[in-house]
Amino acid sequence: MNRSGIHRSHAPVTLSRERPHWRELLARAVTTPDALTARFPIDVNGVRGVVSRFPMRINPYYLELIREIGDPVYRQCVPDPAEVEDDRGLDDPLNEEGLSPVPGLTHRYRNRVLFLISSECAVYCRFCNRKRKVGRAAMTTPESIDRGLGYIRDHSEVRDVLLSGGDPLLLEDEALGRILIRLRRIRHVEIIRIGTRVPCTLPRRVTPRLADMLKQFHPLYVNTHFNHPTEVTREAARACGLLADAGIPLGCQTVLLRGVNDDAAVLGELMQKLLAVRVRPYYLFQGDLAGGTAHFWTPLKQGIRIMGELQGHLSGLCVPHFAIDLPGGGGKVRLMPESIAGTKDGHLLVKNYQGKVYRFPDIS
Numbered sequence: 242m243n244r245s246g247i248h249r250s251h252a253p254v255t256l257s258r259e260r261p262h263w264r265e266l267l268a269r270a271v272t273t274p275d276a277l278t279a280r281f282p283i284d285v286n287g288v289r290g291v292v293s294r295f296p297m298r299i300n301p302y303y304l305e306l307i308r309e310i311g312d313p314v315y316r317q318c319v320p321d322p323a324e325v326e327d328d329r330g331l332d333d334p335l336n337e338e339g340l341s342p343v344p345g346l347t348h349r350y351r352n353r354v355l356f357l358i359s360s361e362c363a364v365y366c367r368f369c370n371r372k373r374k375v376g377r378a379a380m381t382t383p384e385s386i387d388r389g390l391g392y393i394r395d396h397s398e399v400r401d402v403l404l405s406g407g408d409p410l411l412l413e414d415e416a417l418g419r420i421l422i423r424l425r426r427i428r429h430v431e432i433i434r435i436g437t438r439v440p441c442t443l444p445r446r447v448t449p450r451l452a453d454m455l456k457q458f459h460p461l462y463v464n465t466h467f468n469h470p471t472e473v474t475r476e477a478a479r480a481c482g483l484l485a486d487a488g489i490p491l492g493c494q495t496v497l498l499r500g501v502n503d504d505a506a507v508l509g510e511l512m513q514k515l516l517a518v519r520v521r522p523y524y525l526f527q528g529d530l531a532g533g534t535a536h537f538w539t540p541l542k543q544g545i546r547i548m549g550e551l552q553g554h555l556s557g558l559c560v561p562h563f564a565i566d567l568p569g570g571g572g573k574v575r576l577m578p579e580s581i582a583g584t585k586d587g588h589l590l591v592k593n594y595q596g597k598v599y600r601f602p603d604i605s
């Protein structure tokens with residue numbers, strides 16, 4: 242580990258001058274059961290059963306981060322028979338379709354919308370809460386993008402547009418740029434946010450050209466998504482640095498996942514490393530109740546306990562908001578361990594991060 246906290250020894254892709262283009266990396270992705278079992282000695286039938294229902298894509302960059310079968314990177318991207326065997330969960334856990342006035346756009350909060358503009362990702366995460374539809378050609382179309390833009394134009398209460406998918410950065414610069422130009426023509430849209438896992442799963446997609454294009458559309462925020470410290474490589478640091486140098490504030494939306502990062506030490510290390518690559522942790526999400534993801538679920542109380550273990554031990558800048566996104570479309574709710582232990586003699590009893598109780602006057 243060097244001083245910036247990044248494991249150089251694990252940097253998976255050599256930084257040679259002849260680096261393949263990101264489209265080439267995607268073309269070489271593992272997408273079929275046979276290609277996967279050529280790589281790992283696992284049962285091909287189990288994989289077939291999953292892949293016929295939920296697509297697989299593991300590009301060579303992300304694949305190289307796997308050190309052994311069952312490790313945190315492996316679990317995030319390699320299909321698990323539990324995805325089709327465990328029938329707990331909901332098709333659309335956040336009721337995105339029910340709150341969708343036009344296809345591909347969800348209007349849950351009055352002043353901001355979620356707008357899906359891409360069907361593809363660089364890696365298909367096994368825990369995806371949109372796995373019912375991500376990776377299928379028909380998820381977003383030029384028509385759905387036109388209609389989404391039309392809806393935003395017609396709704397002057399919308400001040401903040403979250404672009405997602407799929408992954409918006411899987412669009413070519415020009416296609417993404419055209420959407421951003423059309424969004425910026427809408428006077429009431431103040432903030433544009435892009436949700437993307439590309440800095441983590443395909444950092445080479447982040448080029449100086451992309452960063453130059455994006456910086457024309459400020460105020461523009463990027464929320465990326467890292468789940469484990471191994472993912473914060475030198476390449477990922479480079480990608481984040483390019484975006485940060487373009488003046489784009491970077492956040493991270495991590496998902497709490499059983500067997501991947503359900504541990505305060507692992508998450509603390511991740512958050513510290515993110516800050517070192519100029520990414521400010523934003524949310525730590527309780528896993529959504531999406532069908533095919535039950536093997537990743539953790540007890541809600543465990544997440545709250547982990548928050549208690551992070552808070553105070555790490556810089557406040559490193560500590561994300563722990564949140565559940567309520568099933569049925571209730572929205573995000575932040576959860577924290579209770580710190581008021583009671584009242585006594587006109588004082589509140591407040592627990593600090595070490596569990597010690599201090600008194601603070603109950604001012605009225």
Ligand SMILES: *Cc1c(COP(=O)(O)O)cnc(C)c1O
Nearest residue numbers: 347348349350353354355403573
């Ligand atoms: C998460 C989400 C938002 C944004 O929520 P913030 O708390 O502002 O980050 C907006 N719309 C939908 C539908 C969402 O799921």
